[in-house]
Amino acid sequence: MTEITFRQALQRGLREALDADPNVFLMGEDIGKYDGAYAVTQGLLEKYGPDRVRDTPISEAAFVGAGVGAAVAGLRPVVELMSMSFSLVASDQIVNMAAKIRYMSGGQLKVPLVLRAPTGGGVQLAATHSQSFENWYASVPGLKVVTPSTPYDALGLLRSSIEDDNPVVFAENALLYATRGDVPDGEYLVPIGVADVKRTGTDITLVGWAHGIVTLMAAAEKLAETGVSAEVVDLRSLRPLDMETVIESVEKTGRALVLDENWRTAGFGAELAAEIGYRSSDYLDGPVARVGGTDTPSPYSRPLEQLGIPQVAWVIDEIEKTYGI
Amino acid sequence: MYTRGQVRGFLHLYIGEEAIAVGAISQLLPHDYIVTHYRDHGHALARGLDPNRVMAELFGRIDGLSKGKGGSMHLFDTEKGFIGGHAIVGGQFPLAAGLALSHQYRKSDGVCVVFFGDGSTNQGTYHEVMNLAAVWKLPILFFLENNLYGMGSRFDRVRAGGEDFYPGAATYGIDHTAVVDGMDVMAVQEATKLALESIRSGNGPAFIEAKTFRFQGHSMADPVKYRDRLETEAWEARDPLNTFPRDLLDQNLFTEAEMEEIRSSVDAEVVVAIKFAEDSPFPPDEELFTDIYA
Numbered sequence: 001m002t003e004i005t006f007r008q009a010l011q012r013g014l015r016e017a018l019d020a021d022p023n024v025f026l027m028g029e030d031i032g033k034y035d036g037a038y039a040v041t042q043g044l045l046e047k048y049g050p051d052r053v054r055d056t057p058i059s060e061a062a063f064v065g066a067g068v069g070a071a072v073a074g075l076r077p078v079v080e081l082m083s084m085s086f087s088l089v090a091s092d093q094i095v096n097m098a099a100k101i102r103y104m105s106g107g108q109l110k111v112p113l114v115l116r117a118p119t120g121g122g123v124q125l126a127a128t129h130s131q132s133f134e135n136w137y138a139s140v141p142g143l144k145v146v147t148p149s150t151p152y153d154a155l156g157l158l159r160s161s162i163e164d165d166n167p168v169v170f171a172e173n174a175l176l177y178a179t180r181g182d183v184p185d186g187e188y189l190v191p192i193g194v195a196d197v198k199r200t201g202t203d204i205t206l207v208g209w210a211h212g213i214v215t216l217m218a219a220a221e222k223l224a225e226t227g228v229s230a231e232v233v234d235l236r237s238l239r240p241l242d243m244e245t246v247i248e249s250v251e252k253t254g255r256a257l258v259l260d261e262n263w264r265t266a267g268f269g270a271e272l273a274a275e276i277g278y279r280s281s282d283y284l285d286g287p288v289a290r291v292g293g294t295d296t297p298s299p300y301s302r303p304l305e306q307l308g309i310p311q312v313a314w315v316i317d318e319i320e321k322t323y324g325i
Numbered sequence: 326m327y328t329r330g331q332v333r334g335f336l337h338l339y340i341g342e343e344a345i346a347v348g349a350i351s352q353l354l355p356h357d358y359i360v361t362h363y364r365d366h367g368h369a370l371a372r373g374l375d376p377n378r379v380m381a382e383l384f385g386r387i388d389g390l391s392k393g394k395g396g397s398m399h400l401f402d403t404e405k406g407f408i409g410g411h412a413i414v415g416g417q418f419p420l421a422a423g424l425a426l427s428h429q430y431r432k433s434d435g436v437c438v439v440f441f442g443d444g445s446t447n448q449g450t451y452h453e454v455m456n457l458a459a460v461w462k463l464p465i466l467f468f469l470e471n472n473l474y475g476m477g478s479r480f481d482r483v484r485a486g487g488e489d490f491y492p493g494a495a496t497y498g499i500d501h502t503a504v505v506d507g508m509d510v511m512a513v514q515e516a517t518k519l520a521l522e523s524i525r526s527g528n529g530p531a532f533i534e535a536k537t538f539r540f541q542g543h544s545m546a547d548p549v550k551y552r553d554r555l556e557t558e559a560w561e562a563r564d565p566l567n568t569f570p571r572d573l574l575d576q577n578l579f580t581e582a583e584m585e586e587i588r589s590s591v592d593a594e595v596v597v598a599i600k601f602a603e604d605s606p607f608p609p610d611e612e613l614f615t616d617i618y619a
């Protein structure tokens with residue numbers, strides 16, 4: 001095991017995939033000569049050359065769509081979007097092309113494409129640069145949506161995403177890039193669609209994904225101080241969704257809280273809460289507790305921005321309010 | 326102020342490109358609209374937006390133009406027809422078309438100027454809006470600030486169409502096109518004057534390409550590893566903040582003392598703006614939910 005950052009884990013995943021399969025290539029805005037806006041692809045142009053590490057014009061619709069085409073022809077493009085917010089410029093290519101082609105062609109074609117993108121807010125980039133949209137893409141049949149929270153998961157899931165024959169939206173919460181964790185020294189995969197219990201407990205199940213796990217782990221720590229034993233379930237991917245692991249945990253603890261850092265209304269947290277309630281109502285001590293981001297665009301001003309982002313205290317308060325513990 | 330942590334997020338400096346905003350915007354009428362990108366402070370100040378309120382916006386304070394909610398990339402002032410800094414590359418073109426359409430619809434002689442960078446010409450919206458504007462003869466001035474780079478990508482690494490962009494406009498049926506030295510404020514002014522005359526007399530859109538250079542990195546986060554310092558120095562030698570005053574002195578239009586007076590009054594304005602921003606409080610918590618209507 002070696003301790004590395006989330007960013008280094010992604011970079012290692014890209015290197016391993018480039019080394020393993022000549023059909024793998026990268027493209028995106030300023031991923032080469034500039035070394036990547038978030039430095040995930042730093043040094044890769046030098047090592048792999050401009051055929052395999054391609055700088056693109058600022059033309060998201062064109063290069064994401066070209067990724068779909070190259071994937072259909074059997075290559076394995078890994079496309080970086082500089083921000084998930086910019087994926088909207090290419091959303092037609094993602095939703096109407098990447099997600100549909102296999103089905104509409106009666107299975108003749110496959111789209112082994114990975115779309116990597118930084119997500120999330122918290123660093124004063126204001127309303128148009130602080131969004132995630134993994135929620136939205138998770139509602140589209142035909143896409144896989146992967147949302148790692150640790151370096152270990154990021155590396156293993158990225159390798160699985162690149163090996164997958166279907167389009168994967170790979171959400172990288174930018175607040176995680178500098179976080180650290182242990183990864184094995186050898187190559188490994190983390191399967192897509194398998195949730196992970198990040199902390200075991202007996203009194204309540206806390207469900208989340210990506211950066212939300214950082215908040216939930218801190219909340220679990222805090223709850224332990226008052227004698228509440230929380231279990232933290234990291235979904236790791238929103239589609240496919242491993243509901244079994246969630247339900248198993250909820251039926252053990254009898255309580256559930258769902259954290260969705262995106263807008264609370266009509267978000268993925270709502271889907272989870274509904275499904276947990278539907279499947280496990282006989283086991284629950286009360287309604288499924290919910291914490292979500294406020295339903296506002298992300299303001300630039302720091303105190304206002306922080307006010308809209310779910311905090312550990314919100315989780316604690318919501319549990320207290322719902323279950324009285 | 327950025328390095329002191331007062332201004333945060335993304336901040337894109339306009340240093341080196343000042344002659345464009347100053348020259349072009351000096352020719353606009355009060356009822357004309359301006360739409361621009363995230364590198365918008367220059368345009369904002371040239372249009373006469375209150376420097377105190379611009380600075381307060383950068384600081385994220387309540388007295389900012391947008392109450393601190395927009396930040397440096399999103400400056401707005403409706404009273405000045407300043408309809409935004411916009412941070413999605415290419416996002417501003419359709420908005421500009423709509424604003425221009427409103428002038429046409431109301432039979433006003435108003436124009437919308439849209440500023441954009443070389444990199445943004447690779448977005449679909451650029452091409453779609455040029456076509457739309459030409460077909461509908463919209464009163465819109467496309468103003469390209471060609472600073473040769475879009476982030477770390479020099480134009481010739483992301484474009485096969487050569488170093489001049491303005492000839493492309495003609496292929497959409499935009500008849501009035503011009504290329505101008507973006508380091509020469511008088512040349513920019515003259516080119517803008519002619520373009521606006523053409524638009525206001527009902528000929529439809531016009532296109533100006535100004536050749537320029539940003540002296541600093543793309544944003545404060547950019548270590549500028551992708552270009553040669555010599556290239557920057559060559560452009561810095563043509564800094565309009567030096568060359569223009571020198572020309573005025575050479576032509577005896579200003580004395581050194583008058584020039585010094587202008588410089589120190591600008592310095593004083595900056596000091597006042599910083600003080601204003603520092604004294605302005607952060608927005609109250611309720612502001613998170615104002616202007617949310619559903």
Ligand SMILES: Cc1ncc(C[n+]2csc(CCOP(=O)(O)OP(=O)(O)O)c2C)c(N)n1
Binds near residue numbers: 082446470476543
């Ligand atoms: C749709 C979209 N893609 C990418 C970005 C990231 N980005 C911001 S500015 C920029 C470069 C734009 O270059 P140019 O249009 O030449 O303007 P300049 O910054 O040189 O003034 C990029 C890639 C973005 N903001 N929006």
Ligand SMILES: [Mg+2]
Binds near residue numbers: 442443444471472473
């Ligand atoms: Mg540029």
